[in-house]
Amino acid sequence: MVFLDSRRKKQLQICLQKLGLSDTKSVSWKLLDLALTHPTISREHNYQQLEFVGDSVIRLVAAEVLLETYPQESVGEFAAIRSILVSDRTLAEFAENYGLDRYLLMSEGFAQDKIGRVYWLADAFEALLGALYLSSHNMDLVRPWLDPLLIQKAAEIHSDPARQNYKDALQEWTQGEHKILPQYRVIEQDKNQGYEQRFFAEVWLKDRKLGAGYGRSKKMAEQAAAKDAFFSVVYS
Template sequence: MTNIVNTKRINQITTFLKSLNIKSNRFSEIIRTQDISVMQDFNQAFIHSSEDKIINYEKLEFFGDAVLRLAASNFIEKKYPQMSVGERSELRAQIVSDEWLTKLGEKIDIEKLIIKGPKALGDENSKNTIIGEATEALIGAVYKCFNSIQEVNLWLDDIWEKDSEIFLKAPYKFKSKTVLQEWCQSKGFDLPIYKIIEFSKKNGDPKRFSCDIHIEGLKESSAFGKSHKQAETNAARVLIEKLIAAGKI
């Protein structure tokens, strides 16, 4: 079993938890006392299934998904009480997305805590996914300390406040494909066609894929990305910015 935490691992985990800067006396006390059952929960949040098929972060990740959505809803209720339900759903989708989780995981440098098996260690394609999943499992573990979202909100609210402001100032940058589709529909056009060309076989290459967007038979924009999805999103963003500059949106 992987979930055996020795003194070195406990110290590594507590140092990491301190770096999250969660301003809670009871959370600080848990870190100070290094409660073994709590340390085991946090350790499990960092174990990938390639290392241990039984004791890994999958259950905490599943739990963390629900906790994250509840904590985000709580943040939006406090910060933006006048928002409509539709606007709340749209904002929440951005601040609990897989991409957001991966960025948070990178920011807190969670990768240094993650334990992977040999197969996952050599898989660059899964790196970002694992970072996001472990971050969600960590959120589940923080909740489990007291069966309360209080510490989750104390940790994430300041981050969400900054990220929400960025999103609300220019939402099209985060949902460019949806905005473009809605614009086409409003003009009576067919839906945009995304044409992908692979230029490189190198994982992580920011110019691995090129995407051209065609509307009504005409090429309107193009952009690169390290994945199909990223190339399409980037091309849509380029076109939306072009339409805004031309006063068409």
């Protein structure tokens, strides 16, 4: 049994206030403390198990929110948007907005590692979701404050085509279904900068061409090919 000192508990209460959670009766403070303890503090008692649970929590909530907000969208679009919503970058951004690092116990040296920052912020955010979910075994402590964040972020992604990352979404699918990565073949058709069809990309899965597309940059052509593949093969 872990007893939290009153200073730590106060700290965790402030953290939940920041999330906007007013009713904290069912919160397990022990789990919450664990969620905000980095492995550099303890190899045994840290956020890793909760992160494992929280990773599924965010995926499920994101799926529900997308279905509720965009009931007419295709599953391909859902998968593309969700892959951005649950990415380390997005989760770290949420964590950063709440100043989650102030409540996370971790070794001084590690905290200053700028490159790792995105990963441990995202991990701690997932662990926080895991702790709140496991406190009540439902989404009552999660959805009230997480839904608005996801809805806003999903709207940004949905309305900005340049943000849509079909390459990640396609890769997630080929990995899940075929255990291999898609391969991109790009050729420069024209040296003219800014020309819409400057690059032509094809995306292949072993011997099977999944899709093709054009773009002003190599990356944009690959995204166009991935989008084509996504809608013609994955969700046809």
